[in-house]
Amino acid sequence: MTASSPDTAKAVQVTDLSVDLGGRLVLRGIDLQIRPGEVIAVLGTNGSGKSTLVRTIVGLLPAARGEVRLFGTPVPRFRQWSRIGYVPQRITAAGGVPATVHEVVSSGLLSKRRFFRPLSAAQKAAVDESLELVDMADRRKDAVAELSGGQQQRVLIARALVSDPELLVLDEPTAGVDLASQDIFAEAIRVRVARGTTVVMVSHDLGPMDALIDRSIVLRRGRIVYDGPPHASQTHAHVHHVVNDNPGWLG
Numbered sequence: 001m002t003a004s005s006p007d008t009a010k011a012v013q014v015t016d017l018s019v020d021l022g023g024r025l026v027l028r029g030i031d032l033q034i035r036p037g038e039v040i041a042v043l044g045t046n047g048s049g050k051s052t053l054v055r056t057i058v059g060l061l062p063a064a065r066g067e068v069r070l071f072g073t074p075v076p077r078f079r080q081w082s083r084i085g086y087v088p089q090r091i092t093a094a095g096g097v098p099a100t101v102h103e104v105v106s107s108g109l110l111s112k113r114r115f116f117r118p119l120s121a122a123q124k125a126a127v128d129e130s131l132e133l134v135d136m137a138d139r140r141k142d143a144v145a146e147l148s149g150g151q152q153q154r155v156l157i158a159r160a161l162v163s164d165p166e167l168l169v170l171d172e173p174t175a176g177v178d179l180a181s182q183d184i185f186a187e188a189i190r191v192r193v194a195r196g197t198t199v200v201m202v203s204h205d206l207g208p209m210d211a212l213i214d215r216s217i218v219l220r221r222g223r224i225v226y227d228g229p230p231h232a233s234q235t236h237a238h239v240h241h242v243v244n245d246n247p248g249w250l251g
């Protein structure tokens with residue numbers, strides 16, 4: 001793929017992106033292009049801007065400058081949200097909402113701003129399959145608020161996978177999730193990656209996902225300081241000096 005490829009050839013295209021939160025520039029001049037099928041880890045220390053970047057990519061935060069395109073369309077005009085699966089860093093679905101596990105996972109099939117419609121047989125089957133995948137099928141009727149934090153995270157993962165999205169954006173999807181669940185999750189992602197799904201994942205500890213990563217970027221103070229093969233970056237992800245003799249490190 002060359003630099004002259006059309007925008008639609010990119011799953012995600014971030015151009016000169018700056019994001020302002022509470023009067024502070026939290027991201028500055030981010031350029032990032034992600035090709036369909038790539039599996040990217042977003043690394044960096046606490047507060048470096050990782051969540052802000054993925055939240056902006058999925059349209060939850062506005063750009064102060066620059067833009068994000070999803071499959072060639074600028075995010076403010078993007079409407080095909082069923083092509084995107086997003087797992088937030090922490091559960092927000094449970095906060096006092098009396099939703100069941102089944103309802104939360106089903107909500108992954110609804111495009112933004114669309115009112116609830118009964119599920120088709122195929123959609124019901126997709127919800128059941130997604131619940132099986134995270135080993136939560138026997139809890140389908142339970143209220144999400146009654147689950148443990150790790151189980152809630154599994155429900156959010158099932159919700160993100162249920163529409164079989166082309167792009168998965170995962171913000172520390174397995175933080176607080178036990179190793180057995182991490183393995184289940186990594187297997188679910190592996191199957192989708194084999195089918196060509198693009199994945200952008202924020203993580204401190206990739207665990208069983210490590211082997212799937214094609215490329216990693218490292219953020220520091222709102223800028224990308226590394227973009228390249230995963231191993232060099234992971235070795236140095238927590239080092240505070242920029243290592244200029246390694247390919248991928250940006251001065």
Ligand SMILES: Nc1ncnc2c1ncn2[C@@H]1O[C@H](COP(=O)(O)OP(=O)(O)OP(=O)(O)O)[C@@H](O)[C@H]1O
Pocket residue numbers: 021022024026044045046047048049050051052053
């Ligand atoms: N709503 C907000 N208003 C002002 N500043 C914010 C807001 N949300 C986040 N920030 C600041 O933006 C910076 C980046 O935060 P962000 O959550 O993107 O970091 P992160 O790399 O994901 O960190 P962590 O690894 O701890 O999750 C931090 O300095 C944070 O204090």
